[in-house]
Amino acid sequence: MIMRGKKGVILGIANKKSIAYGIAKACQEQGAEVAITFLNERFERKLAPVAEELECADRFYPCDVSRPEEIKALKESIERDMGQIDFIVHSIAFAPKEGLSGRFYDISKEAFDIAMDISVYSLIEIVRELKPILSDNSSVLTLTYYGGVKYIPNYNLMGIAKATLEMTTKYLAEDLGRDGIRVNAISAGPIKTLAAAGIGEFSFMLKWNSAHSPLKRNVTIKDVGNSGMYLLSDLSAGVTGEIHYVDGGFNIMGMPAVEINEDGKQVIAWNGEPK
Numbered sequence: 001m002i003m004r005g006k007k008g009v010i011l012g013i014a015n016k017k018s019i020a021y022g023i024a025k026a027c028q029e030q031g032a033e034v035a036i037t038f039l040n041e042r043f044e045r046k047l048a049p050v051a052e053e054l055e056c057a058d059r060f061y062p063c064d065v066s067r068p069e070e071i072k073a074l075k076e077s078i079e080r081d082m083g084q085i086d087f088i089v090h091s092i093a094f095a096p097k098e099g100l101s102g103r104f105y106d107i108s109k110e111a112f113d114i115a116m117d118i119s120v121y122s123l124i125e126i127v128r129e130l131k132p133i134l135s136d137n138s139s140v141l142t143l144t145y146y147g148g149v150k151y152i153p154n155y156n157l158m159g160i161a162k163a164t165l166e167m168t169t170k171y172l173a174e175d176l177g178r179d180g181i182r183v184n185a186i187s188a189g190p191i192k193t194l195a196a197a198g199i200g201e202f203s204f205m206l207k208w209n210s211a212h213s214p215l216k217r218n219v220t221i222k223d224v225g226n227s228g229m230y231l232l233s234d235l236s237a238g239v240t241g242e243i244h245y246v247d248g249g250f251n252i253m254g255m256p257a258v259e260i261n262e263d264g265k266q267v268i269a270w271n272g273e274p275k
């Protein structure tokens with residue numbers, strides 16, 4: 001039981017397909033005591049059975065990160081019900097639809113500000129507000145994507161947010177290392193979730209990644225959950241400020257590999273369709 005004795009809060013479960021659910025499940029199975037959050041009343045009703053399953057129905061709190069008062073209230077609730085905690089998972093992102101397809105240069109300032117506020121600034125604010133109840137051997141984890149490092153079609157505004165999130169991870173790691181707080185990010189390969197459904201041509205991304213990654217498959221929330229659990233556990237005690245890829249190795253590829261059949265013919269087309 002790698003996480004026995006560890007307590008933490010996980011933000012960003014929308015349903016059982018969420019990456020945050022995969023992380024929560026892995027932590028709970030390894031003995032952690034978790035708290036989870038919901039965005040609003042609608043999600044409270046939807047997520048109640050998930051809270052039961054994760055044995056945290058009494059540690060199930062509202063938190064819309066665009067409302068600073070809800071982050072403050074979250075800290076009070078956790079302190080009251082759990083005392084100190086050892087980990088935080090920030091698995092939250094949002095960009096208005098206009099930022100996830102079409103011409104990049106058309107993005108409005110309003111959409112830009114919303115994406116940055118919810119997808120990036122919230123990490124800083126959550127860590128700052130919850131710092132007084134973080135143990136002196138604690139770990140913070142956020143979720144990013146390769147579109148913050150290289151151009152990915154339609155990822156547009158979220159790419160800018162993820163680039164900023166990755167540097168935020170590194171600056172927080174340096175700043176909080178002296179307090180015994182580690183801060184890391186997982187860069188996950190594409191997974192079909194609610195948030196992903198908002199990205200233009202997402203099913204093509206899935207095809208492309210499975211065809212061109214070394215493992216020749218897409219990753220699952222279990223893959224990300226287990227790696228996330230490692231980064232939250234003492235197994236990664238010497239690791240901070242890292243962007244850890246859980247993407248089947250896709251990020252190492254400089255050019256798609258070509259598969260050749262026995263007749264010397266190319267069998268995987270450039271777009272991942274069988275030839």
Ligand code: NAP
Pocket residue numbers: 011012013014015017018019020038039040043063064065066090091092093094118143144145146187188189190191192193194195196
């Ligand atoms: P998801 O299940 O839709 O989770 C996104 C979560 O963000 C939802 O729980 C959503 O809550 C929450 N959220 C949005 N606005 C919020 C706000 N104002 N306050 C609090 N929570 C808010 O999708 P996911 O794919 O698991 O996404 C989790 C993280 O992984 C995101 O950072 C995403 O960018 C990242 N990621 C995803 C992929 C992928 O392919 N799926 C790949 C790499 C990285 P509601 O649903 O209740 O609005």
